[in-house]
Amino acid sequence: MTTDPFDLSADALWGPDNLPYGVASADGHDTHVVTRLGDHVIDLAALATLDGYRKWARAWSNPSLNSFIAQGRSSWTSARDWLQQIIRDEKRRDEVRSTMHSLDKVTLHLPVEVADYVDFYASEQHATNVGRIFRPDGDALTPNWKHLPIGYHGRAGTVVVGGTDIVRPVGQRKAPQDAEPVFGPSVRLDIEAEVGFVVGGETELGSRVGVDEAADHLFGVALFNDWSARDIQAWEYVPLGPFLGKSFASSLSPWVTPMAALEAAKTALPAQDPKPLDYLLGDDLFGLDLALEVQINDTVVSRPPYKGMYWSPTQMLAHLTVNGASLRDGDLFASGTVSGDEPGERGSLLELAWSGREPITLDDGTQRSFLEDGDVVTITATAPAVGGGRIALGEVRGKVLPSR
Numbered sequence: 001m002t003t004d005p006f007d008l009s010a011d012a013l014w015g016p017d018n019l020p021y022g023v024a025s026a027d028g029h030d031t032h033v034v035t036r037l038g039d040h041v042i043d044l045a046a047l048a049t050l051d052g053y054r055k056w057a058r059a060w061s062n063p064s065l066n067s068f069i070a071q072g073r074s075s076w077t078s079a080r081d082w083l084q085q086i087i088r089d090e091k092r093r094d095e096v097r098s099t100m101h102s103l104d105k106v107t108l109h110l111p112v113e114v115a116d117y118v119d120f121y122a123s124e125q126h127a128t129n130v131g132r133i134f135r136p137d138g139d140a141l142t143p144n145w146k147h148l149p150i151g152y153h154g155r156a157g158t159v160v161v162g163g164t165d166i167v168r169p170v171g172q173r174k175a176p177q178d179a180e181p182v183f184g185p186s187v188r189l190d191i192e193a194e195v196g197f198v199v200g201g202e203t204e205l206g207s208r209v210g211v212d213e214a215a216d217h218l219f220g221v222a223l224f225n226d227w228s229a230r231d232i233q234a235w236e237y238v239p240l241g242p243f244l245g246k247s248f249a250s251s252l253s254p255w256v257t258p259m260a261a262l263e264a265a266k267t268a269l270p271a272q273d274p275k276p277l278d279y280l281l282g283d284d285l286f287g288l289d290l291a292l293e294v295q296i297n298d299t300v301v302s303r304p305p306y307k308g309m310y311w312s313p314t315q316m317l318a319h320l321t322v323n324g325a326s327l328r329d330g331d332l333f334a335s336g337t338v339s340g341d342e343p344g345e346r347g348s349l350l351e352l353a354w355s356g357r358e359p360i361t362l363d364d365g366t367q368r369s370f371l372e373d374g375d376v377v378t379i380t381a382t383a384p385a386v387g388g389g390r391i392a393l394g395e396v397r398g399k400v401l402p403s404r
């Protein structure tokens with residue numbers, strides 16, 4: 001190592017107030033749960049072993065976070081307290097250094113073995129924009145939108161770690177003016193900049209998780225790109241919702257930020273009017289002040305703010321389980337596309353280029369209504385840190401490959 005991993009500037013985005021969880025492998029080492037400090041990863045299985053914490057060492061020796069997530073909230077809290085303490089203890093730096101690898105020498109893997117995956121639709125601005133595009137003569141929001149967090153179950157098995165290439169999907173599409181459907185590569189491949197919530201603490205079938213119990217199950221946050229083939233989606237989605245237009249791949253950032261690292265990012269929700277039903281009410285309702293940035297190739301195309309999202313993550317989890325559906329360790333739910341009030345805050349190309357009517361121009365002079373082969377999409381975010389300053393969330397990146 002050429003630089004001291006502890007030599008962090010005061011405004012470091014990956015300092016001791018952050019400490020996200022990921023899964024990494026280094027040459028000659030097993031794949032373990034790690035955290036990140038600056039430009040280094042810390043092998044948490046090695047560090048816990050060194051300090052005699054066998055329960056955590058066992059969980060962190062796995063190639064996913066699931067075993068640790070299964071230990072529950074009290075373990076998440078005490079592990080983070082221990083980790084922050086040992087990292088801040090100057091006398092123990094050599095021990096911590098002995099468990100470190102340079103970030104550029106490791107491979108990051110999908111951090112969670114995703115159990116079930118649900119995608120919500122919690123941005124009023126996004127839902128309104130999509131409503132205006134697809135139903136210009138009707139109400140922008142559907143009648144249910146302010147009464148429940150709308151969602152659908154997606155495909156857990158095709159959630160991939162950020163950095164994975166995305167093959168352009170093929171399928172059926174039929175434009176409204178066409179008489180018959182055609183088959184071929186999607187010509188309207190899009191992104192959806194979202195925030196994913198990783199869930200743990202199994203529940204019994206038939207039981208439900210209330211708003212004020214949700215914190216016991218919310219493990220952390222990861223950025224999420226819900227790649228969407230708009231042409232396949234438009235032809236297939238009535239009446240049962242998204243299917244092959246979404247299920248070909250969804251990208252999850254390699255770092256999961258613990259909820260405890262986001263305490264200072266909690267904000268009040270927008271006013272909810274009409275008042276939701278009782279099961280969606282409680283004391284623990286919050287938004288998150290996450291500042292997202294969406295880049296296509298070298299151009300920042302959007303800066304969606306998460307803090308205006310209509311539904312609290314606790315409401316989304318309460319709704320997801322209100323029918324008695326049980327939770328599993330490693331469940332994942334995503335917020336839905338994050339879009340703000342301003343044109344430069346929209347989280348999808350569908351909205352940014354208004355369904356192809358207003359193409360955006362990249363810094364190299366080329367225009368985009370939807371993604372082209374070779375495009376690289378990168379979503380990043382920062383949030384206020386508990387100790388002042390800011391922390392970064394893990395970026396989620398993907399390159400579009402031609403269809404096969």
Ligand code: CA
Pocket residue numbers: 119120192194226336337
């Ligand atoms: Ca979505």
